[in-house]
């Protein structure tokens with residue numbers, strides 16, 4: 025198997041080639057891998073790392089250098105928000121009004137404005153979390169959001185169906201891009217922070233970049249296959 029640092033360099037180069045003039049952020053997804061693997065990629069100058077479980081994320085946060093930008097990418101239970109609120113760089117998985125309320129509340133306690141992305145359900149599988157466009161519109165037009173001073177919504181996130189059918193994946197990513205454009209035009213036209221389209225994983229990031237992704241979340245292609 026390739027070393028994480030060598031695999032990382034290959035992935036980064038491929039992303040840069042595919043992105044052309046555009047800026048695409050690579051979030052290296054280190055879930056299930058030890059802190060020492062994160063360190064190898066960190067030592068190449070990389071700072072954006074993603075985790076999907078709060079317990080593992082906080083353990084790595086404690087152990088690793090404090091200038092790492094940690095991304096929460098997996099479904100976030102409301103009762104776990106308080107553990108990451110003091111340090112999290114970006115929550116990709118804000119998928120309900122309930123969790124957004126809690127992020128705002130914990131942001132207030134931590135005296136921070138917390139960056140998050142609205143996660144949308146674009147895949148065929150029921151197992152994947154996420155909002156519908158109607159639910160998001162409802163949140164953005166409601167009373168709660170008007171006064172949510174500790175939330176900074178920076179864009180959207182989604183996961184495509186797990187399939188080899190690239191046309192299908194491409195269709196789902198295009199739909200997420202359309203949702204992003206719609207929200208930007210209607211709710212965030214004067215907010216420059218609303219700019220992230222987090223889509224693409226090891227199996228589909230080239231398709232995602234083609235469809236307009238600004239942030240890809242790549243794990244196994246860098247760190248190796250998980251059990």
Ligand SMILES: *Cc1c(COP(=O)(O)O)cnc(C)c1O
Pocket residue numbers: 053055076097098183224225226227241242243244245
């Ligand atoms: C695990 C995970 C990834 C990375 O998956 P790979 O296929 O290993 O690249 C990306 N996004 C989310 C939400 C994940 O849970």
